[in-house]
Amino acid sequence: MKIAFNPLMRGVLAAVTFSSATNTFCSEWGALALTGQSTEPVEQLPRQMKQFEQGQGTSSSVSSPTNGTPPLPVLGARAAALPGSGADQTVVQQTPSSRAVLNYLNFSFSALMSAGVSTARNGEIRTGHPAPYERGFSLNSAELAVEGAVDPYFKAAGSVSLVLDPDGHSEVELEEAWAATTALPFGLQVKAGLFQAAFGRHNQQHAHEWAFVDQPIALTRLLGDDGLRQPGAQLSWLVPIAVYSELSLGVFNNRNPGFVATEETAEGWHSVLHGGALQDHELRGPGDLLFVPRMSVSFDLTGTQTLLSGVSAAFGPNNSGPGADTQVYGLDIYWKWRPERAEAGFPFVAVQAEALYRRYEAAARVGPTGAVLPAETLRDWGLYGQVLWGFKRRWVAAFRAEFASADTGAFDSDLRNDRFRLSPNLTFYPTEYSKLRFQYNFDHRQIAGADHSAWVQLEFILGAHAAHKF
Amino acid sequence: MKRFFCVMLCSAIVGASAHEKLNVVTTTPDLAAIARAIGGAEVEVISLTKPTEDPHFVTPKPSLVVKLNRADALIEGGAELEAGWLTPLLDAARNPKLGIGAPGRIQAARAVALIEVPTGLDRSHGDVHAMGNPHFMTDPLNARAVAELVAARFATLAPEKAETFKTNLARFTAQLESKLAEWEKLLAPFAGRRVVAYHNTWPYFARRFNLRIDLFLEPKPGIPPTPAHLTEVIARMRAEKVRVVLVEPYQNRKTAERIAAETGAVLVEFCQFPGGVKGAGPSYFEWMDYLVRALSDALAKTAEQ
Incomplete structure (x- = not known):
């Protein structure tokens, strides 16, 4: 439901006048005003319509009411007063819409x-940026977002996130700022600005669409805490066939942690992934950009079951040394069942899974201890699968299982050790504008061992709530 | 001779395009029924939702994107009924014919005077529709206004078939007038009677037929029934001898059944769309016939008690 404050709406609302003081029609709703009249005219029908009417004389025939019935609305003079039907019911004045x-x-x-x-430990808790980051209370994110149509040719959106750093100071982070075309022919669309790349499924979702309090490990490891999000542009094409199929190609600046690790470690500025000192990486040609192709297809398996699946990839150089490239591949699948007579969208069952594989060409480099690390190819992979069961109106029970692993490299990185996590959760949605979520994580890391976490999460949305995609 | 061929060719092209049907997509089956009545054999109509589906909560399946991508026209309710799901589908469909302001984008609410327009927007009142109650097709006169809008837009989109749409509209309107008189006669004996509904779906129907469908099982729009609210509803039903409860296919039937059982009321299967209940469709008239008859039967039955 998109409801927003704006001067235009206020103008329309200000034009509303009460038609009765004894306005008790559906008084259960409290102080809602129920009838009104506005000065805006009903859409004028094109001239052809008036010709229809004149030609047929229907205007005159409909304006002569049958006994006791209110006059039928007539073109051009649509006001039809209708008597109230009960003592305590408002006299409804039908006026132009x-x-x-x-x-x-x-x-x-x-x-x-x-x-x-x-x-x-606090520093090891977070997976994904808007996830809980320490024991006790976490303010995962507070986000201001705007969206709308720019003109007949573009729509645009932007969001700014306020996050607290470990010292409790607020940091401002630009999450998204993009425009997309709305009127290109041949099923084409161009999107440009800062936005989440079309890679897999989870990477394109906002934190408030997440089914869990945190992000899957595989995405955090292979795409980074913020996911694959860079300034860039993307061209997508809705393939003109009977089955939903979309092809897209994104081009981005190459500053993503999965490609260019920029985190500071205890030993100084070394890559947390391969241990090498960071090389300056400047754009010299198209080959230094990040390319993200994707193809997705969807079928309705039955009237109540839908499948959406996609393959994605991301190609670009990394900063371990000259000529070193990274490739990430992803496979995603989403299946949803919802009966035809679902009440407010419940019950439903949704299954989502993604598998990611990364091939990282690490150049010969100097490690933190001063030893030279040989050129090698680091192979990482991870996958997660989750099931959501909306068993009762407002209630969703979910379970996620995930695993991430890698081959052995010359540098021993925590980010490449085996990690296994199980996360059952339960979410209560009072409305689509708020939710309360309970989640437990059993988290097993190869060296650190097993950890247990339990979270309660609250979310609220004020203002416009953009409709969700499938 | 050359000229003759040219004329032949041109007329062949025009002829071919004239025989192409308008590809019409509607969000809900009631609008599809109107589109079929007006478009007749000249249009191909697909409804994005089924009559048993809650129009507020529709799964935005990608297959719907394909349907919207291929449409020449989209008929939507337009008063936020589809706000929860239509916009991303249209964005994904990339069909300039359905852009805001294009003749192919037919917003039915624009032909209708909406009621229950809130004076203020405050979500503590539940899921209130900012533009007014969007369930307006249950008033036959609103359906007529929508049919006129649809006929005019169809004529703009396919001017060569304007005459057909005009004829179809005249037929629809004539039938609507006679049917309306019939429906009003059937429900006239029950003027002023109060009826309980699950959700506030029926204010236009109630207004047209002089009924009071203003007691709801939902405490606020979109908020599921609470025990305290149901107790109050039961008390009011008993005090005012309200004996009819309306329930739609996607609403919680068990709750409605329980209320009916506790108050000795009759449960009437109602539906917002043609085809939502067996025997209620597929045309607009068959659907309204069903609603009027089902309700008048229930009211007659409970009046005797």
Whole structure:
């Protein structure tokens, strides 16, 4: 439901007048006003219509009512007073409709916060940026977002996230700022700006669409804490066949942690992935950019079951040394069942799984201890699978299992050790604007051993709530 | 001779395009029924939703994107009924014919005077529709206004078939008038009677037929029934001898059944769309016939008690 404050809407609302003081029609709703009249005219029908009417004389025939019935609305003079039907019911004045309230800007503020306990150390808790990051309370994100149509040719969106750093100071992070075309022919669309690349499924979802409090390990490891999100541009094409199929190619600046690890370690500025000192990486040609192709297809298996699947890849150079490249491949699948007579979208069952594989060409480099590490290819992979069961209106039970692993490299990185995690959770949605989530994580890391965490998460959204995609 | 061929060729092209049907997509089956009545054999109509589906909560399946991508026209309710799912589908469909302001984008609510327009927007009142109640097709006169809009737009999109649409509209309107008189006669004996509904789907129907469908099992729109609210509803039903409860296919039937059992009321299967209940469709008239008859039967039955 898109409801937003804006001057235009206020103008329309200000034009509404009460028709009765004893307005008790559906008084259960409290102080809602129920009838009104606005100054906006009903859409004028094209001239052809008037010719229809004149030619047929229907106007005159419909305006002569049958006994006791209210006069039928007539073209051009649509006001038809209708008598109230009961003593306590408002006399409804049928007047020209309130025209569609068009919003220049849909504005929202949303916040995700968590509280929980964990046997893991504070620095090891977080997987994915808007995930809980320490024992006790975490403010995962507070986000201001706007979206709307720019003109007949573009739509645009932007969001700014306020996050707390470990010292409790607020940091401002630009999450997204992009525009996309709306009127290109041949099923084409261009999107440009800062946005989440079309890689897999989870990477394209906002934190508030996540089914768990945290991000899958495989994505955090292979694409980075913020996911694959860079300034860039993307061309996509809806293939003109009977089955839904979309091809897209994104081109981005190459600053993603999966490709260019920029984290500071205890030993100084070395890559947490391969241990080498960071090389300056400047753009010299198209080969230094990050390319993200994707293909997705979807079928309705039955009237109530839908499958959406995609293959994605990301290619670009990394910063371990000259000529070293990285390739990431992803496979994603999503299946949803919902009966035809679902009540407010419940019950449903949804299964989602993704598998990622990364091939990282690490150049010969100097490690943290000063030893030269040989040129090698680091292979990492990970996958997760999750099941959501909306068993009752407002309630969703979910379970996620995931595993990430890698081959052995010359540098011993925590990010490449085996990790296995099981996460059952339960979410209560009072409405689509709020949710309360309980989650337990059993997290087993190869060296650190098993950890247990339990989280409670609260989310609220004020203002516009963009409709979800499949 | 050359000229003759040219004329032949041109007329062949025009002829070919004239025989191509308009590809019409509607969000809901009631709008599809209107589109079929007006378009007749000249249009191919697909409804994105089934009559048993809750129009507020529709799974935005990618297959719907393909349907929208191929459409010449889209008929939507337009008053936020589809706000939860239509926009991303249209974005993905990339069909300039369905852009806001294009003749192919037919927003039914624009032909209708909406009621229950809130004076303020506050979500503590539940899921309130900012533009007014979007369930307007249950008033036959609103359906007529929508049919006129649809006929006009179809004529704009396929001017060569304007005459057909005009004839179809005249037929629809004439039938609507006679049917309306019939429906009003059937429900006239029950003027002023109060009826319980699960959700506030029926204000236009109630207004047209002088009924009071203003007691709801939902405490606020979109908020599921709570025990405290149901107790209050039961008390009011008993005090005012309200004996009819309306329930739609996707609403919680068990709750409605329990309320009916506790108050001795009759449960009536209602549906917002043609085909939502067996015998209620597929045309607009068959659907409205069903609603009027089912309700008048229930009201007659409970009046005797």
